Amino acid sequence: MLIKNGAGIPYSEVTDERWYLRRREFLRVGAGLAGAAVGGVFAACANDAVDDVSAAPAVADAQTPLPNVTKKMVTTTEQLNKFEEITGYNNYYEFGTRKSDPAKYAGQLKTSPWTVKIDGLCNKPGDYALDDIIKTADLEERVYRFRCVEAWSMVIPWIGIPLAAVIKRADPQPKATFVEMQTVLRPKEMPGLAVGGLNWPYTEGLRMDEAMNPLSLLAVGLYGKTLMNQNGAPIRLVVPWKYGFKNVKSIVRIRFVDKMPSTAWNDANPGEYGFYSNVNPTVDHPRWSQATEKRIPSYFATTKTLMFNGYADQVASMYAGMDLKKWY
Amino acid sequence: MRWRTVLKILVFLLALGPAALLVRGMVTGDLGVNPAETIQLETGRWTFKLLLLTLAVTPVRRLTGWNAVIQFRRMLGLFTFFYGTLHFASYWAFDLVFSFSRMAGDIVKRPFIAMGFASLMLMLPLAITSTKGWIRRLGRNWAVLHRAIYGAAICAAVHFAWKQKVFTGDAVSYAIAVAVLLGFRLVWMLRERGRARARAQTAAS
Numbered sequence: 001m002l003i004k005n006g007a008g009i010p011y012s013e014v015t016d017e018r019w020y021l022r023r024r025e026f027l028r029v030g031a032g033l034a035g036a037a038v039g040g041v042f043a044a045c046a047n048d049a050v051d052d053v054s055a056a057p058a059v060a061d062a063q064t065p066l067p068n069v070t071k072k073m074v075t076t077t078e079q080l081n082k083f084e085e086i087t088g089y090n091n092y093y094e095f096g097t098r099k100s101d102p103a104k105y106a107g108q109l110k111t112s113p114w115t116v117k118i119d120g121l122c123n124k125p126g127d128y129a130l131d132d133i134i135k136t137a138d139l140e141e142r143v144y145r146f147r148c149v150e151a152w153s154m155v156i157p158w159i160g161i162p163l164a165a166v167i168k169r170a171d172p173q174p175k176a177t178f179v180e181m182q183t184v185l186r187p188k189e190m191p192g193l194a195v196g197g198l199n200w201p202y203t204e205g206l207r208m209d210e211a212m213n214p215l216s217l218l219a220v221g222l223y224g225k226t227l228m229n230q231n232g233a234p235i236r237l238v239v240p241w242k243y244g245f246k247n248v249k250s251i252v253r254i255r256f257v258d259k260m261p262s263t264a265w266n267d268a269n270p271g272e273y274g275f276y277s278n279v280n281p282t283v284d285h286p287r288w289s290q291a292t293e294k295r296i297p298s299y300f301a302t303t304k305t306l307m308f309n310g311y312a313d314q315v316a317s318m319y320a321g322m323d324l325k326k327w328y
Numbered sequence: 329m330r331w332r333t334v335l336k337i338l339v340f341l342l343a344l345g346p347a348a349l350l351v352r353g354m355v356t357g358d359l360g361v362n363p364a365e366t367i368q369l370e371t372g373r374w375t376f377k378l379l380l381l382t383l384a385v386t387p388v389r390r391l392t393g394w395n396a397v398i399q400f401r402r403m404l405g406l407f408t409f410f411y412g413t414l415h416f417a418s419y420w421a422f423d424l425v426f427s428f429s430r431m432a433g434d435i436v437k438r439p440f441i442a443m444g445f446a447s448l449m450l451m452l453p454l455a456i457t458s459t460k461g462w463i464r465r466l467g468r469n470w471a472v473l474h475r476a477i478y479g480a481a482i483c484a485a486v487h488f489a490w491k492q493k494v495f496t497g498d499a500v501s502y503a504i505a506v507a508v509l510l511g512f513r514l515v516w517m518l519r520e521r522g523r524a525r526a527r528a529q530t531a532a533s
Contacts, residue, residue: 089361097493099360099365196495197495288423288438289430294364296361299421299422300421301425
């Protein structure tokens, strides 16, 4: 497909991992100087730094390589975030509300065997085994910006299949105007559920044209391997022009409906989180600005947030004529 | 050295500890994936913890009769202000990239930020007037002025609760702690009034 922004850029040029991995050294030297200015005593601690930069990205047992990735779509020339950043800083409230909770507790979730129930207004409903769903289309790598509603962002090399392929296979009926998706609900494996906060199971949804947009991805991996549980293993949604919480994780159900589904964050706080939740620098969250974002691991929110997270060329036409202040 | 001096130095170093650990974390790159957020959250929490400790001094003194504890109140209060300032500075620097106009916009538009800012602004005159000279100059008014700490505590509790995306036990515990510590004052005040009224009645009869 045609992506105007950065089409045809080789993956190696985007990653440039050597430079990337050395970045922490630069940071550390800089921070060391700052630290020395604050108090020479603490600067000495810089020598205690034990994190081995050459070890990233770490290899986890739970992951297996995904060898048959045939296509690549690189939508940004920005540096990729490190594997340990993508897997160490997550919002997955079923495992706790702290960003480090999912990495700590999501390991308990059993992701095999896994089936996805596809039902509702479609002609081929059924319980689809994970492998069967993945076989619907060739695996592709998609380098996307990821923008959280909390105003931080990352660049992530997802691997997955177009959501449109799975939808076509299910053969939705003309009445189906929305797609609802649900995260697995396993109280014994999800300690965060006991604390509460949202209406479980975590439910999200897209309008049918949004779901069919070529950018919409069902991700099953990143950095060449299957997903870690904290990232929503074994299969999760990625819609890069929307705020991160739209990207429902660990999907067990895809349902075709004829009404706008009620969604988790909209239920919890309708004044702050709309159904659409398109990334929009001109519509602030009531409690903070959305004009800029903090690109992890930077200290400063100096990155300007782009309309539709930089994917306006691919998605803006779907919202033509809509008042995006009203439909936030 | 007298034991009180030793204890004061110890409390001073302990109160400095969290800030020292953050500086160390910056140096070693050990503040997690989003270090700016770690600094913001930690300085915020320590502001609140020290505020609660400061508010606890008088109840502890009255309940236990340990009068010497009053000697730590100023230090605890000033450390509260110190962490509050760091907390505010980290928001202004990291989130707003040192923009005064965006800061003004946030304070006007966003009540939870206005609450945090109000809390800090209420503490500012208290920090300034914490010296011996000011205590002498203000005389009786000093104690009245320093009741502003109650307002600062309420603002801080609202600020913290309002910041949460979902209901969390943490924000509730801090709010309860504030309520309990201010509750002591309320009870004392009511008792005092009752006594004053009784005295007035006795005098009248």
